[in-house]
Amino acid sequence: MRVRLALALVALFTGSVLVSMAGAQTQVALTPPMGWNSWNYFAEKVDDKGIRAAADQIVATGMKDAGYVYVNIDDTWEGERDANGVIHSNSKFPDMKALADYVHSKGLRIGIYSGPGTKTCAGYAASLGHEQQDAKTYAEWGIDYLKYDLCSFTPDVMEKRSPHDKAVQMKLMTDAYEKMGKALAEATKATGRPIVYSLCQYGWDSVWEWAPALGGNLWRTTGDIDASWDRIYAIASQQAGLEGYAGPGHWNDPDMLEVGNGHLSLAENRTHFSWWALLAAPLLAGNDLPNMKPEIKAILTNKDVIAIDQDPLGKQGKRAYSEGEVEVWTRELQGGGTAVAVINVGSDRYSTHPFHLDLKRLGLAGGQTGKNLWTGETVTLRDREPIELASHDILLVRVDHPKR
Numbered sequence: 078m079r080v081r082l083a084l085a086l087v088a089l090f091t092g093s094v095l096v097s098m099a100g101a102q103t104q105v106a107l108t109p110p111m112g113w114n115s116w117n118y119f120a121e122k123v124d125d126k127g128i129r130a131a132a133d134q135i136v137a138t139g140m141k142d143a144g145y146v147y148v149n150i151d152d153t154w155e156g157e158r159d160a161n162g163v164i165h166s167n168s169k170f171p172d173m174k175a176l177a178d179y180v181h182s183k184g185l186r187i188g189i190y191s192g193p194g195t196k197t198c199a200g201y202a203a204s205l206g207h208e209q210q211d212a213k214t215y216a217e218w219g220i221d222y223l224k225y226d227l228c229s230f231t232p233d234v235m236e237k238r239s240p241h242d243k244a245v246q247m248k249l250m251t252d253a254y255e256k257m258g259k260a261l262a263e264a265t266k267a268t269g270r271p272i273v274y275s276l277c278q279y280g281w282d283s284v285w286e287w288a289p290a291l292g293g294n295l296w297r298t299t300g301d302i303d304a305s306w307d308r309i310y311a312i313a314s315q316q317a318g319l320e321g322y323a324g325p326g327h328w329n330d331p332d333m334l335e336v337g338n339g340h341l342s343l344a345e346n347r348t349h350f351s352w353w354a355l356l357a358a359p360l361l362a363g364n365d366l367p368n369m370k371p372e373i374k375a376i377l378t379n380k381d382v383i384a385i386d387q388d389p390l391g392k393q394g395k396r397a398y399s400e401g402e403v404e405v406w407t408r409e410l411q412g413g414g415t416a417v418a419v420i421n422v423g424s425d426r427y428s429t430h431p432f433h434l435d436l437k438r439l440g441l442a443g444g445q446t447g448k449n450l451w452t453g454e455t456v457t458l459r460d461r462e463p464i465e466l467a468s469h470d471i472l473l474v475r476v477d478h479p480k481r
């Protein structure tokens with residue numbers, strides 16, 4: 078009995094600490110961050126000109142009006158440290174402060190990338206031993222967002238210091254993320270410009286359990302995405318069950334968008350975008366903005382789907398059920414509404430053997446009238462409704478007044 082009481086007190090105490098610490102971060106990322114990141118399309122080819130062009134395009138294409146605000150430089154911007162240890166950008170980025178000023182002048186924000194090891198994933202200088210100094214430099218440049226990528230910290234520190242003890246390795250990792258979290262908090266005190274803190278360590282050691290308490294606003298939950306349906310589907314599936322960890326100020330990150338990249342079909346692009354919205358995922362486009370096709374722009378700027386992602390309640394969607402190759406996901410929305418998604422992850426379902434929606438399994442009763450967010454039409458979902466869906470396509474319906 079006494080043990081149970083003690084446990085209850087511990088739970089109460091940790092709960093309140095988390096709430097108050099999370100409360101301190103809710104200044105930023107109250108809804109999942111939206112913007113663009115250089116990596117998925119440009120990788121190491123990113124430069125000052127490309128970032129300026131992306132910022133220009135975010136404004137010109139209407140993406141800014143649709144909510145995209147962060148323009149994030151990923152890996153390969155880093156140059157050498159000077160005699161005092163201060164990091165400088167390499168020749169692709171002649172003047173980071175001037176670039177930040179340019180992005181800010183467009184009404185947008187700018188993000189940067191580093192990691193806790195000696196080197197980034199692409200082999201450039203990372204922050205080990207220079208955490209406070211780097212955070213201060215970023216703050217002075219006017220940076221608004223940091224993606225902090227584990228990479229060489231594993232061989233440099235974790236495996237070197239504790240070759241056989243995984244638990245010690247994990248502690249070294251969480252300490253490293255905490256260190257940068259504190260450094261950012263300290264550095265931004267001086268400028269008053271908050272920096273969104275994005276953890277990138279591929280979901281190791283159940284990062285969703287500890288990232289919010291050390292200042293993380295988002296954390297990657299898996300390894301890298303690529304522009305293939307198989308990878309997008311694998312990552313989306315791995316988000317099921319993580320919905321309890323997301324909320325205003327702290328989000329699961331299933332990685333940046335591949336919408337418009339590679340050879341994804343239109344249906345796949347649509348489903349990828351919708352699925353990330355259901356997951357309350359950060360929406361960081363990763364395509365070639367100056368050469369974006371109109372149909373890709375239409376997907377990335379679908380305001381109804383973005384409204385699902387950005388719903389102020391901040392409740393991540395969940396998998397309600399699956400039946401073979403069809404998955405049904407729902408997301409609760411502010412005001413009592415719900416988003417219902419039927420996703421065909423397999424081959425075409427024709428009128429001969431359509432999928433039948435079972436509303437009871439969604440906790441809904443009777444016909445549900447809502448808006449099909451890809452056609453704009455008003456639709457009524459009925460129990461045992463036969464649904465024909467092409468391969469990798471989605472039916473996404475917003476029901477503002479569900480009947481339960």
Ligand code: GLA
Pocket residue numbers: 116151152197198199226277300301
């Ligand atoms: C890792 C990250 C990617 C990207 C690259 C850059 O693979 O997961 O998102 O930042 O590093 O080198």
